[in-house]
Amino acid sequence: xxERTGCSLSRHERLVxxxxxxxxxxxxxxxxxxxxxxxxxxxxxxGLVLAAWSxxxxxxxxxxxxxxxxxxxxxxxxAAAAAFAAFSTSVxxxxxxWAFLPVPPLALWIGASGLGCLREWVAPGAxxxxxxxxxxxxxxxxxVSVPLSALIVVMLRRACPLRPNLTAAxxxxxxxxxxxxxxxxxxxxxxxxxxxxxHAAAVAIVIGINGLxxxxxxxxxxxxx
Amino acid sequence: xxxxxxGSAGGGxxxxxxxxxxGQKTARAGGRNGGARMALEExxxxxxxxxxxxxxxxxxxxxxxxxxxxxxxxxAQGVRGEAVDDVVQDTLMTVHRARASYDPARPFLPWLRAxxxxxxxxxxxxxxxxxxxxxxxxxYEAEADPGPAPGHGLEARDRAAALARAVASLPEGQRQAxxxxxxxxxxxxxxxxLTGRSKGALKVNLHRALKALRASLTQERE
Numbered sequence: 001x002x003e004r005t006g007c008s009l010s011r012h013e014r015l016v017x018x019x020x021x022x023x024x025x026x027x028x029x030x031x032x033x034x035x036x037x038x039x040x041x042x043x044x045x046x047g048l049v050l051a052a053w054s055x056x057x058x059x060x061x062x063x064x065x066x067x068x069x070x071x072x073x074x075x076x077x078x079a080a081a082a083a084f085a086a087f088s089t090s091v092x093x094x095x096x097x098w099a100f101l102p103v104p105p106l107a108l109w110i111g112a113s114g115l116g117c118l119r120e121w122v123a124p125g126a127x128x129x130x131x132x133x134x135x136x137x138x139x140x141x142x143x144v145s146v147p148l149s150a151l152i153v154v155m156l157r158r159a160c161p162l163r164p165n166l167t168a169a170x171x172x173x174x175x176x177x178x179x180x181x182x183x184x185x186x187x188x189x190x191x192x193x194x195x196x197x198x199h200a201a202a203v204a205i206v207i208g209i210n211g212l213x214x215x216x217x218x219x220x221x222x223x224x225x
Numbered sequence: 226x227x228x229x230x231x232g233s234a235g236g237g238x239x240x241x242x243x244x245x246x247x248g249q250k251t252a253r254a255g256g257r258n259g260g261a262r263m264a265l266e267e268x269x270x271x272x273x274x275x276x277x278x279x280x281x282x283x284x285x286x287x288x289x290x291x292x293x294x295x296x297x298x299x300x301a302q303g304v305r306g307e308a309v310d311d312v313v314q315d316t317l318m319t320v321h322r323a324r325a326s327y328d329p330a331r332p333f334l335p336w337l338r339a340x341x342x343x344x345x346x347x348x349x350x351x352x353x354x355x356x357x358x359x360x361x362x363x364x365y366e367a368e369a370d371p372g373p374a375p376g377h378g379l380e381a382r383d384r385a386a387a388l389a390r391a392v393a394s395l396p397e398g399q400r401q402a403x404x405x406x407x408x409x410x411x412x413x414x415x416x417x418x419l420t421g422r423s424k425g426a427l428k429v430n431l432h433r434a435l436k437a438l439r440a441s442l443t444q445e446r447e
Contacts, residue, residue, distance in 0.1 A: 012313055016288040019321045025279030026325040091326050092343075093336035160323030162343040 029159055032087035032094070039083050039152055043178040046144065051185050059185040067115040068184075074109025075181040078102050082174035086152065089167045090159035099166055102173055109177065137183060141202035144179040149210055153217050168217070172210025176203035265290075266332050274329040288317055294334070295341050302345040308352065315344040391441045392434075399434035402427050407435075 029035065051059070063069045081102040088098040152171045161167040180203065269290060275283035292313060299312040319340050327336050392403055405416040406427065413424045420427070 011310065012292055012317070013289075015314055015317055016285055016292075019288060019317060020281045020285040022321075023276065023279060023281045023284050026277050028277055028328055029325050031328065091328070091336075092323060092339040093331070094339075159326040160319065160340070162339060 029091075032084060032091060035087045035155060036080065036083040039087075039148075039155060039174075040080055040178070042151060043079065043148055043182065046148075047182050047185070050182060054186045056185060062184070067112045070112035070115075071109060072181060072184050074105050074107075074112050075177045075184070077105035078109050078177035079174050079181055081105050082170050082177060083152070086156060086167050086170035086174055087159070089163060089170060090156045090161040092160050092162055096163065096166065099170060102170070102177075106173070106177075109180075138202055140183055140186070141176075141179045141206070144182055145175050145202075145206045148175045148178055149206070153210075157217065165212075168210050168213075169207055172207035173203075175210060176206040179206065266334055269333040269337075270329060270331075273324070273327055273333050277324060277327070277329065288320070291317070291320065291337060294337065298338055298341045299345050299348075302342065302349075304345055304348060308348055312341070312344050312348050315347070316341045319344060387442065388438075391438050394441070395434055395437060398422065398426070398430045399437065402430035403434045403438070406431050 030038075063072065081104075085098040085101045088094045089096060149172070152175060153168070156167055156171055269287060272283045272287035272290070276287055295313045295316045296309055299309045304312055316337075320337065323340065327333065392400055392408075395403065401420050401422075402416070405411045405419060406413070411419070413427060416422075416427055417424050422430075
């Protein structure tokens, strides 16, 4: 027993010497809020480019409709809350309870989007998107999600996500919500059931891919792998 | 145990040494254990901040101070034996890789504890996945039974009965020689005193008796 303790002690001391020998100065990471703000800022940049390209007239008109405005607000808040939660859970010692932060805005987003479907019955004759525009929405969501996902994965990897799958799934939710929010300025029609279904599928795909692949990517060094 | 920080970042002489004066001060504030933990907490946070700046001596002192803390957390989580050392090694490696994620404005121990607990979970999962054979029919069948074989007692009793019969059928002198010298394992002198026969006669009787027994028992077996 004494021999084993002595052996393990020298083993630990060797490792301590190796690590101290290879020490290089590092800059402490900014707070999760600051890093989330940085990521949201880059998403906002994409939004500004899109707004300049498509014009804001139709968007302003649609924002006068309460449920569309609420859905947009819900998507933006979900993106912000999920991004903050993802960056928080990527730091060791922070509570995993932050993962519940996006739940209320997510409920608002889903609820308000679902309300749009009711309008289809209440006010027939609303602008119903055809199959072509629906495919366009789907491609848009996926295309916007790819660069945002790559950026958030790179940023999350700089920390030490001890629960890589949870962190990556939260990152995926942030990406999906941001992509849905970015879709609104260029979305040429009101929400319907098909539309919502397509959105939900795209969001699920983005979260799923982030959760599965991102968990491996960001957890390669720190997590369970 | 009370620890205080001695030395400076420039001098490269960071050590955690016993320090009673801080213990007395904090003991008044909120209990001796709580005070000790707070002092350790402050010291470790200062060391980690210095290590982030590239101070190898502070980093070495920090990692050495972490060793017992990590071991204690691992044991408290149910890790035993050599696996504790593995958890310590894994945790130190992760601390090294993740050192940028520590915020110097926040306490150090929760950060360390979170990393240690994750490494403990990894270790326990890995040991849980390793196959442990609890039911191996072949090994069970091939295992030799160290005890007597079944029927061993019956066989021994039969042989003892056959021998007793053969001895009983011997002439008186030979029977006495076998019983005392062979079965009771008495010496020639004792047997001579007991039976009143000479030692030479006893030897001759034993020799003849064994010869007769060998003949009768061999016959019986055939």
